[in-house]
Amino acid sequence: MKFKRPRGTNDLFGAQMERWLEVERRLSSFIRAYGYTEIRTPIFESADLFIRAVGEGTDIVSTEMYTFSDKKGRRLTLRPENTAPVMRAYLENGLHRTGGLTRFYYIGPMFRYDRPQAGRYRQFHQIGVEAIGSRNPAVDAEVIEISLGIYGTLGFPPLDVRLNSVGCPVCRPAFKEILKNELEGMKDSLCVNCGERALINPLRIFDCKECDEVKRRLPVITDHLCDECREHFVRLKLILDGLGIGFIHDPLLVRGLDYYSKTAFEILHPELGAQNALCGGGRYDGLAEDCGGVFTPAVGFSAGLERLIGTLPENFAIDGEVDEGSAYFVLLEGSVEIQALAAANELREGGGRAVVDLSGRGLKKQLKAASDGGFSFAVIIGADEMRSGEAAVKDLVSGEQEMVSFNSLASYIRNRTEEGR
Numbered sequence: 001m002k003f004k005r006p007r008g009t010n011d012l013f014g015a016q017m018e019r020w021l022e023v024e025r026r027l028s029s030f031i032r033a034y035g036y037t038e039i040r041t042p043i044f045e046s047a048d049l050f051i052r053a054v055g056e057g058t059d060i061v062s063t064e065m066y067t068f069s070d071k072k073g074r075r076l077t078l079r080p081e082n083t084a085p086v087m088r089a090y091l092e093n094g095l096h097r098t099g100g101l102t103r104f105y106y107i108g109p110m111f112r113y114d115r116p117q118a119g120r121y122r123q124f125h126q127i128g129v130e131a132i133g134s135r136n137p138a139v140d141a142e143v144i145e146i147s148l149g150i151y152g153t154l155g156f157p158p159l160d161v162r163l164n165s166v167g168c169p170v171c172r173p174a175f176k177e178i179l180k181n182e183l184e185g186m187k188d189s190l191c192v193n194c195g196e197r198a199l200i201n202p203l204r205i206f207d208c209k210e211c212d213e214v215k216r217r218l219p220v221i222t223d224h225l226c227d228e229c230r231e232h233f234v235r236l237k238l239i240l241d242g243l244g245i246g247f248i249h250d251p252l253l254v255r256g257l258d259y260y261s262k263t264a265f266e267i268l269h270p271e272l273g274a275q276n277a278l279c280g281g282g283r284y285d286g287l288a289e290d291c292g293g294v295f296t297p298a299v300g301f302s303a304g305l306e307r308l309i310g311t312l313p314e315n316f317a318i319d320g321e322v323d324e325g326s327a328y329f330v331l332l333e334g335s336v337e338i339q340a341l342a343a344a345n346e347l348r349e350g351g352g353r354a355v356v357d358l359s360g361r362g363l364k365k366q367l368k369a370a371s372d373g374g375f376s377f378a379v380i381i382g383a384d385e386m387r388s389g390e391a392a393v394k395d396l397v398s399g400e401q402e403m404v405s406f407n408s409l410a411s412y413i414r415n416r417t418e419e420g421r
């Protein structure tokens, strides 16, 4: 085979795709119950949007973006995350003028040029929510509740949310200076990456898995918050306590994107290895202004679907829809396809599911496809059946077979299905 899928991407089909669709359906309905509605933005955006919003000193912008020029020389980027595009859409469509809280959710592919490994891909999928237009820490609590709820609704055992405050443009710069000074004396203990980071963005050291020992000796941001950030954090913790939402304050938690302010949180999976972050989120009050808009406080999260689906509980089952009758038409003769297609249509019109095997393969293979596809009945039609005006209808559960006239195939299958319910 000459062509292979690009490194770090996946093909989804068959049973795996059915699981994805089921997860997406259940999560959408869970999130919609909180009043969030879906937003779909373009897969590519102006490169500058991400450079401005995510931040130049971040891994995403410095090494991971798929950026290209279109025929007019515009610099475009396959979205590496969807918070900046949603904020861009919010501002561009004038939604800030409504004055209320806008609640959006999204599902879709994201692209990051990263070293592929288990749980880390170059095209991956996220489901996320963005609540835009309020500073109220109760909104942070709602978003955190939803982020935990998506795992709960799929049957995951209770997971911990790790929570921190990363300050704001009032208190963070001073804390960064304090950090820089501290790091000055620890240069020899830092990894090569962090040696450079210490000067550009010292907070990123908390993201480094190699510098654990140094991290523990550093001052923590929650001891250096301004009054507003401290009050916000205290209030958020009170609301979470009031709602019975368990959290762990992790003073070392920072997030890899620059736009976060105040609240930052993360949900880890206890059984995943290096790539154990299921979900990350936080508040990004400065993002609207970074995008050139008016000040608009906002908070959201984003959860990776590959990691979520890869760790679904064993008892996760696909909810069956109400069965209105399903039949697989096994054709032994090309000449009978019109009758089969017409009968299949009749079954579908009554809400049933019907597939006509148009492959021309043998009886055995067609019957196997019928049971693999989860059909209740196989309708077998050959030359003899055509002459007699009746098809052989095989109950794929009991194995019983009966002759049924062509005109009453659909009603026969519907009635038998109803009897069995």
Ligand code: AMP
Pocket (backbone or CB within 6 Å): 081, 112, 114, 119, 120, 121, 122, 123, 124, 125, 126, 256, 277, 278, 279, 280, 281, 302, 303, 304, 305, 306, 307
């Ligand atoms: P982030 O936007 O980096 O905060 O990521 C949010 C979530 O998306 C993470 O917790 C992961 O579950 C998922 N994620 C991020 N990057 C990747 C990737 N390269 N491959 C698969 N999942 C990812």
